[in-house]
Amino acid sequence: MSAAPAVEARALVKRYGRITAVDHVDLTVKAGDVYGYLGPNGAGKTTTLRMMLGLITPDAGTVKLFGRDPLVDGVRALDGVAGFVEAPRFYPYLNGRKNLELVAALDGGDAASRIDAALDTVELADRARDKVGGYSHGMRQRLGLAGALLRDPRLLILDEPATGLDPGGMRDMRLLIRRLADQGMTVLLSSHLMAEVEELCDRVVIISSGRVRYEGALDELIATTAGRYELRTTDDERAQQIAAAQRGIGDLERDARGLTFAAGERAATALSIALGEAGVGIAALVPRTATLEELFFRMTEEAPAGDLAPAGVSNDRRSATTDRHTPRAEEEVRA
Amino acid sequence: MSTVAAPRTVERREHKHPGVGTVYAWELRKLRSQKRTYLGLGAAALVPLIFVIALLSSSGGPDEVPFGRYVKETGLAVPLVGLLFSSVWLFPLITSLVAGDIVSSEDNHGTLKTILTRSTERWQIFVAKLLAALTYVFAALVVFVSVGLVLGGTFWGFDPLTSLSGTQIPAGRGMLLIGASALAYFIPLIAIAAIAFLLSTVTHNSAAAVVGTLILSFMMQLLAIISGLDFMAPYLLSEQFDAWQGLLRDPTDWAPITHAAWVSACYAVPAVLWAFLAFLRRDVAG
Numbered sequence: 001m002s003a004a005p006a007v008e009a010r011a012l013v014k015r016y017g018r019i020t021a022v023d024h025v026d027l028t029v030k031a032g033d034v035y036g037y038l039g040p041n042g043a044g045k046t047t048t049l050r051m052m053l054g055l056i057t058p059d060a061g062t063v064k065l066f067g068r069d070p071l072v073d074g075v076r077a078l079d080g081v082a083g084f085v086e087a088p089r090f091y092p093y094l095n096g097r098k099n100l101e102l103v104a105a106l107d108g109g110d111a112a113s114r115i116d117a118a119l120d121t122v123e124l125a126d127r128a129r130d131k132v133g134g135y136s137h138g139m140r141q142r143l144g145l146a147g148a149l150l151r152d153p154r155l156l157i158l159d160e161p162a163t164g165l166d167p168g169g170m171r172d173m174r175l176l177i178r179r180l181a182d183q184g185m186t187v188l189l190s191s192h193l194m195a196e197v198e199e200l201c202d203r204v205v206i207i208s209s210g211r212v213r214y215e216g217a218l219d220e221l222i223a224t225t226a227g228r229y230e231l232r233t234t235d236d237e238r239a240q241q242i243a244a245a246q247r248g249i250g251d252l253e254r255d256a257r258g259l260t261f262a263a264g265e266r267a268a269t270a271l272s273i274a275l276g277e278a279g280v281g282i283a284a285l286v287p288r289t290a291t292l293e294e295l296f297f298r299m300t301e302e303a304p305a306g307d308l309a310p311a312g313v314s315n316d317r318r319s320a321t322t323d324r325h326t327p328r329a330e331e332e333v334r335a
Numbered sequence: 336m337s338t339v340a341a342p343r344t345v346e347r348r349e350h351k352h353p354g355v356g357t358v359y360a361w362e363l364r365k366l367r368s369q370k371r372t373y374l375g376l377g378a379a380a381l382v383p384l385i386f387v388i389a390l391l392s393s394s395g396g397p398d399e400v401p402f403g404r405y406v407k408e409t410g411l412a413v414p415l416v417g418l419l420f421s422s423v424w425l426f427p428l429i430t431s432l433v434a435g436d437i438v439s440s441e442d443n444h445g446t447l448k449t450i451l452t453r454s455t456e457r458w459q460i461f462v463a464k465l466l467a468a469l470t471y472v473f474a475a476l477v478v479f480v481s482v483g484l485v486l487g488g489t490f491w492g493f494d495p496l497t498s499l500s501g502t503q504i505p506a507g508r509g510m511l512l513i514g515a516s517a518l519a520y521f522i523p524l525i526a527i528a529a530i531a532f533l534l535s536t537v538t539h540n541s542a543a544a545v546v547g548t549l550i551l552s553f554m555m556q557l558l559a560i561i562s563g564l565d566f567m568a569p570y571l572l573s574e575q576f577d578a579w580q581g582l583l584r585d586p587t588d589w590a591p592i593t594h595a596a597w598v599s600a601c602y603a604v605p606a607v608l609w610a611f612l613a614f615l616r617r618d619v620a621g
Contacts, residue, residue, distance in 0.1 A: 047620075053452045056618035075352065075454050084452075089445035093368050102361050106453035108353035147449070 004067030006031050006155045006186040007052060012061035014047050021047045023210035024061065029188055029203075031154070034181045036201035036218065037190040040300050044210040045190045049085045049159055052188075054078065065155060083157030083188070087164075088144020092133030096124055096143050099132055103147050111150040118146035121176065137164035145176070156180060159190045174200060194293040204292075208300040221295060228288045229268050232258035234281035242278055246271050260288065352454045355462050362437070362467035371436065372471065375429040379475040382425055383417050383483035387490060401499060401580060409494040410487025411509040414480040415583070418520055421479065422576035427552035429475045430524055434468040434531035435544030438614070442539040447619050461614045465532060465607065472524050480517045484510070500585040516579035519592050522599045523575035527552060529603035529610070536610040536617075570598055 007029035014022040022044040029035045039045045050056045052063050054070030054077065062069055068077035090099040097115065104111035119125040122142035127135070135143065141164055148156060158177070162170040170193075177200055181187050191197050197204060198218065205215040214221055228251075233239040236258055243249045243259060248267025253260045263271065268285065275282055290298075366372045390396060390406055390413075397403035400419050405412040441447040450460060493506040504512065530551060534544035555573040558564050568574050578595035581588035 050448075050618075050620065053448075055448055055451060056620055057616070074456050078452060078454065082452075085448060087445075089449050091365065091368075091444060091446055093370075094365070098364075098368075102364075103449065103453055105357050105361055106353060106450055106455045108351050108357070108454050151453075 004064065005029060006033065007035075007063070007065055007188060008067075009048070009052070009063040010061055012048065012051060012063055013059045014044070014051060014056065015059050020210050022051070022058075025207065025210070025212055027205045027212065027215055029155075029186060031186050032181075032184060033203050034177070034187045034201045035189065036197035036204035037188060037207070038192075038194075038197060038204055038296055039207035043207045043300070045207060046085050046159055048207070049083075049157055049188075049190060052157060053081070053083070053085065055085070080151070080154040081157065082148035082151035082153035082155075083159070084144045084148060085157070085159045087137070087160075088140055088147065090132045090140065090143060090147075093131060095129050095131050096135070096139075097128040099143065100128075100147060100150060104150050107151055111152075114150050114152065115146075118149040121149060122146045123172075138166065138169050141165060141173075142169075145173075153185065155186045155188065157188045157190075160192065161189070162191070162193055162196060170196070194291065194296060198292045206296060206299050213299040214295075218292065222289055222292065227264060228260060228262050228290065230258060230260050230284065230286045230288045231271075232283040233275060234283065238278065239275055239280050242274050242280065243271055246274060258284075352456075353459075355459045355466075358455055358459050358463035359466050362463050363470065366433065366437075366467060366471055371432055375432045375471070375475055376478055378425065379429060379479040380482045382421060383414065383479060383486055386417055386420070386483070387413065387486040391490065402496075402583075405497055406487070407491055409496050409506075409509075410484060410489070410491045411493060411496040411504075411506065411513065413487025413491070414483030414513055415516065417479065417483045418516065418579065419577070422520075422523075422573065423556065424549075424553075425479075426472075426476070426520075426524055426576075427527055427549055430472045430527045431531040431545045431548035431552075433471045434528040435535045435548050436541040437464045437468045438532065438535040438610075439539050439541040439544055443541060451619055457615050458611070461611055465529075468528050468532060469525060472528050473521055476517050476521055476524065480513060484513065496583075498583050498585050499580060502585040504583070504585075512582050515582050519579035519582060519595065520576060522578065522592075522595050523572050526572050526575075526599040526602040526606070529606040533606040533610040533613075536613050569594070570601075572599065572602055575599055 005028050007027065009025055009027045012022055012025040013020065025044070025048055027048075037045055037048070047056065051058050052065065052070070054075070057071065062071075065077050065081050066079075068079075070077040090096075091102070094102065097119070100115045100118065101112060104115060116125070119128050122145050124139060124142055124146060127139065132140065132143065141161060145158075145161065148158075156177075161177070162173050165173055174196060177187055177189065181200070187200070189197065189201060201218055203216065204218050204221065206213040231239060231243070236254060240252065240254050240259055243252055243261055246267065247270075249261050249263050249271060251260075251262040272282055272285055396406045397416060397420075400416060402412040402415045402419075406416055441450070451457065493509075495503040495505050496509040496512075498504050527548065531544055531548040534547045535541065538544055538547070552573065555571040559568045559571050559573050575595035575598055578591040581591040
């Protein structure tokens with residue numbers, strides 16, 4: 001098996017007129033990764049995936065799949081690669097099986113021999129003789145996955161695969177992706193569903209306004225938020241005043257549920273003593289780890305359009321090419 | 336989804352990619368599955384039928400056109416007269432209906448990304464689509480001529496045909512010449528198809544491609560009848576549809592056919608090249 005990364009994008013740029021849809025994106029998906037690709041609508045996710053699959057030409061930069069560049073190697077770069085961008089599309093006047101026969105014919109090799117297994121896998125065997133024009137959105141998603149599986153891929157690129165599926169379908173899709181990953185398939189999963197990404201992915205890239213905000217291990221990203229605390233007291237207003245005056249307490253927020261703040265362990269301990277001395281009862285003081293969703297919003301919403309620095313990263317930390325929000329950078333910010 | 340084991344990932348060997356023939360076969364299968372395909376072929380069968388019914392219900396014939404005076408003497412004349420009339424709108428319409436749709440329908444269905452992310456190169460898909468469109472046009476021409484010939488023969492027999500030089504052409508040779516005439520008629524149709532194909536590729540819109548091709552075709556017919564623009568007529572596609580008449584002279588006059596060939600090539604080759612480059616370079620972003 002090739003030692004080259006499954007996906008290696010370097011300084012990838014795509015412009016549409018004055019809009020830079022993808023702005024010097026670097027990412028590396030290693031073989032065996034289940035790699036989450038996150039970003040709000042219009043962030044440049046689908047454009048990046050299209051460049052990976054050779055559907056659109058980058059204005060600058062390169063993308064290689066297992067060491068092959070679609071621009072140089074043509075469809076040979078897609079050997080061992082399958083997937084779909086946006087909703088998978090098929091010929092509405094052909095039935096599901098005929099559509100798979102068509103794409104299998106365009107794949108060559110022994111793809112056609114996998115049609116029955118693929119239909120069974122996505123549970124469409126019963127509807128395979130129906131025209132795709134009558135399929136629901138969820139059925140088309142499943143047919144898209146079946147079409148991808150015909151290529152027996154090493155790398156599966158999926159763009160919002162759970163979109164339009166009912167809760168059961170979403171769960172089944174997650175199980176299937178997990179099973180494929182367990183069998184050694186590399187998965188690049190673009191998704192809006194944070195729970196899905198948290199459950200499935202071991203590495204993530206977060207993109208906003210065409211730029212990478214973070215790329216790295218998911219658990220490392222979440223670990224960067226350690227050091228936040230939730231505090232509930234008998235008198236939150238008084239507790240807020242005390243915390244605000246306390247050294248080492250930062251990013252203090254108060255809502256109906258209580259207070260949250262950033263602090264080291266020593267400062268949190270000092271605060272609890274100060275609260276006790278002030279006669280404020282502590283109902284709960286709990287270390288809190290941010291969810292991926294919180295981190296996602298923090299990285300993608302707090303950066304003003306004109307200033308693409310990720311949340312908490314000052315401009316002088318920005319690299320010349322990307323605003324990479326690495327775990328190391330996060331630690332530096334916290335420090 | 337089922338717990339049936341998903342396909343196993345195995346050590347990869349070099350993948351055998353399909354050829355143009357495979358893609359072409361599937362383009363034909365797709366055409367066979369679409370209603371518009373039968374609309375065109377149905378029209379190609381219906382028009383000669385209507386023509387024969389009109390002839391049967393009237394005492395005279397279209398005497399003003401070549402072979403018009405013989406349509407009730409021999410069935411061999413029926414498809415030839417039909418070809419004359421059909422160059423005005425029928426074949427430009429049938430041609431643009433499919434050639435103008437074959438690429439843009441992929442855009443309309445969003446399926447271009449589906450087929451371009453398989454193991455087939457863009458040029459293969461382009462060539463297969465072009466060949467499929469031309470095959471369809473040729474099939475429509477065969478249907479048209481065959482139906483005209485069968486109906487003509489049924490009602491007026493297969494007596495010898497009088498050539499444009501006044502000599503008699505026996506039935507057997509007459510049928511061969513009708514076949515050859517259909518081939519000559521196909522030459523400007525290739526150019527019409529190429530223009531429709533180009534519009535389909537660059538507009539990504541079937542309606543625009545079909546209507547655009549028809550407008551171009553009608554414009555050329557209009558230019559051909561404007562007396563002040565006579566100098567243009569030999570270079571208009573619409574005029575090349577009569578080239579086949581050279582085959583029905585004695586001796587055969589090849590000049591109009593070679594003229595039609597290079598004039599048609601002047602339209603077809605740039606159109607195909609333009610479409611080819613556009614198809615190869617385009618971003619599939621929709």
